[in-house]
Amino acid sequence: MALPDAAKSQVTAIVAGLDNVYERMARACQRAGRRANEVTLVGVTKTFPLETIAAALAAGLQDFGENRPQELEAKARATPPGVCRYHLIGHLQRNKARIAIRYAHLFHALDSLRLADALNQRAQSEGRVLPCLVQVNVSAESTKFGVPPAETHRFLETLASKEHLRIQGLMTLAAPTAEPEEVRPQFRKMRQLLAAAPLPEMTTLSMGMSGDFEVAIEEGATHIRVGSAIFGPRIH
Numbered sequence: 068m069a070l071p072d073a074a075k076s077q078v079t080a081i082v083a084g085l086d087n088v089y090e091r092m093a094r095a096c097q098r099a100g101r102r103a104n105e106v107t108l109v110g111v112t113k114t115f116p117l118e119t120i121a122a123a124l125a126a127g128l129q130d131f132g133e134n135r136p137q138e139l140e141a142k143a144r145a146t147p148p149g150v151c152r153y154h155l156i157g158h159l160q161r162n163k164a165r166i167a168i169r170y171a172h173l174f175h176a177l178d179s180l181r182l183a184d185a186l187n188q189r190a191q192s193e194g195r196v197l198p199c200l201v202q203v204n205v206s207a208e209s210t211k212f213g214v215p216p217a218e219t220h221r222f223l224e225t226l227a228s229k230e231h232l233r234i235q236g237l238m239t240l241a242a243p244t245a246e247p248e249e250v251r252p253q254f255r256k257m258r259q260l261l262a263a264a265p266l267p268e269m270t271t272l273s274m275g276m277s278g279d280f281e282v283a284i285e286e287g288a289t290h291i292r293v294g295s296a297i298f299g300p301r302i303h
């Protein structure tokens with residue numbers, strides 16, 4: 068399978084969506100006294116077909132977020148090597164470790180020691196190092212994956228010995244809300260957790276989605292994961 072040709076009308080729609088998001092990112096950076104190039108936009112293409120990836124590439128996007136490993140694998144295999152950076156932003160089961168190792172530019176959802184062991188072993192046998200973020204359940208919702216904030220530093224310490232994982236930072240999903248100001252304390256807590264992290268070279272903070280990315284940027288996000296604000300609503 069290969070990437071289809073990009074449809075012109077779809078490229079135009081995505082360029083408009085990107086322009087709008089970049090503009091809002093720039094204003095949020097300005098309010099926070101940050102440079103615009105400090106924040107990476109990951110376009111979340113989950114559930115969208117390969118046509119959307121082709122159009123987004125034509126519109127200039129380079130970073131793509133997928134939450135299902137098999138979907139990420141299928142899309143990565145259809146894309147010429149070195150063209151897209153695929154971010155695995157959803158929960159991963161240990162028996163899918165191979166997919167993260169082979170195809171993920173950055174794995175955002177490391178949340179257990181058992182998974183870390185599986186990834187570390189698999190990365191070692193494939194001669195790779197996997198860049199990872201630890202997912203923190205900062206909103207403490209029982210339905211969400213992630214390490215509780217109070218256990219995050221202890222968890223990070225146990226990861227120090229995993230030589231084939233490069234722990235670059237933290238990721239979170241804030242509680243869903245119609246009022247982004249409400250989740251500011253959650254984002255601020257993430258920044259504090261990162262600042263006090265016990266491992267070196269942890270500089271990445273992946274937080275903020277379509278509904279709350281401006282607040283996330285104001286609170287220090289280095290990667291925002293934005294789907295519907297660029298690509299429109301998802302059907303399923």
Ligand SMILES: *Cc1c(COP(=O)(O)O)cnc(C)c1O
Nearest residue numbers: 111134156276277292293294295
């Ligand atoms: C779907 C998803 C997003 C993007 O959500 P939007 O509201 O469409 O921007 C971000 N992060 C994760 C982990 C997701 O699963």
